[in-house]
Amino acid sequence: MTRGLGTAVVDELRALFRRAAPRSRSAPPDTERFARHLEHDLDAVTAGISQPWNSGVVEGHVKRIKMLKRQMFSRAGFELLRKRVLLCS
Structure with a gap:
């Protein structure tokens, strides 16, 4: 707008x-x-x-990280989650 x-x-x-x-x-x-x-x-x-700006980019990253976290729920620890987040970005 x-x-x-x-x-x-x-x-x-x-x-x-x-x-x-x-x-x-x-x-x-x-x-x-x-x-x-x-x-x-x-x-x-x-x-x-x-205002001319919004938080759409940040919300997209949060959504992606939550999706990765849900996929890995109770499968591995924080280190593997960290590696997947860093590899996907």
Whole structure:
């Protein structure tokens, strides 16, 4: 997402929270809880939408290492796991 689009989405979220505040008691409990947590973490949501970077590469490495660890569960020790991780990278 571009930075301009990210700030537009955040502005829309803030406007939605202002409009929904008076009638939040009429919303279903799950929806109300989701909105409350989203509003509480609005700074994190703003950063996630408007910043040009993400943690996708790191998450990919974590996923790969977890897959190797699951494959080797109870088969070998840390040294063999370390060698496989280093060979796969």
